[in-house]
Amino acid sequence: MDKIDKKLLAEKTDEELILEFQKTNSIEIYNELVKRYKDPLMNFIFKFVGSRDLAEDILQETFFRLYRNKDYYTTVAKFSTWIYTIAANLAKTELRRRNRRAFFSIHGTNSKEEGEEISEYELPDDRYRPDIQTDSNIKSEIIQKALLKVKPIYRELIILRDIQELSYEEIAEITGLKIGTVKSRINRGRARLQELLKDIYYE
């Protein structure tokens, strides 16, 4: 199976591809999976960690782990939820590590609530005052910054639901939570986000 028809690969489902990759260890199949998931995962990780360089590292680690641990995949789970779980766990671990380091740094965290972090890399910037800026790019940036101020447990779910548009069932599978918990946490996260963005979304 040295030469695999790319058209044929494109028609296969993720689950078929990973099972075939387990059997053949073919790099073409692996590339096909990477091609399918690199952008959505990059988007998810970036929104979660807020740093492009860090997101790239985590993304590479995610696919590397997919290569190394391909045999751990079982057909019980969907491939998409499996790969999202790997990425989410890596991102969370990395954030925890960075937060521990930031605890001793001069920048620190200026979070109000316990567990909230961010702004560990940059100091508050007055350019992004919502009453002055109306440009959509700036707005997106403000939303992204606000998102990073939401607790990671809520942020992850908001990104998966409202940005990646995954179903509640898929999110529950990725996070290992019950669907009810997922829904309530998403609502709480949205409420927190609204509170942070009250200057933009005023009545």
Add this chain to the structure above:
Amino acid sequence: MGTRNIEKLLTDLKNLPKQNAPEDFEAKLLQRISSYENARSSGEKSFNNYFRLFYNPVYVPAFTIIIVALVIVYTIQRNKIDIHSQVSIEKAIPIVQEAQSEVKEPQKISVPKKKDYVVKRTKMKLDLGPGINLDETEYSLNPGATNNQFINFPFPDEPVTIRIPPPEVIFRQELERTRIPNPNKDSIKLTNGRR
């Protein structure tokens, strides 16, 4: 914040600019994988070379049997106690003799005599309430007395008399005692509940 604002927020979240992986991402990833594979295969090769020197699948069953047999023999030898062996008896005799010689005569321990205590009786009158008269004696300790004195305790010859008045007398006395001077002030009315 109203529902319209939530919808706006959700729309804005969906429309956030997408972040794509860099162009060279796949190339970098493949490079990392190939270096990992190289490292793994070289590690495996060196391990295999050493392993092949000692490992031959043909000898595995025989080798396993030998190992198991050795383990069994070792375990049995270690737990074996040879009771009838002359060597072990000869070794044991001096130890027993030594242990016997170490046994000493029991020493007599002198215990100091304790002072004996004797109970001395003194008469006293007990007040047990009206109508009851009981003569009783009080017991006290006399440290100078001996055991014989203690055993030959002089019990009184006179019989103890207890006089108990008849019940109606006791009742009357109790009634007298509990009578309240002014019945209108603080009285307990014993009335029949039924009317």
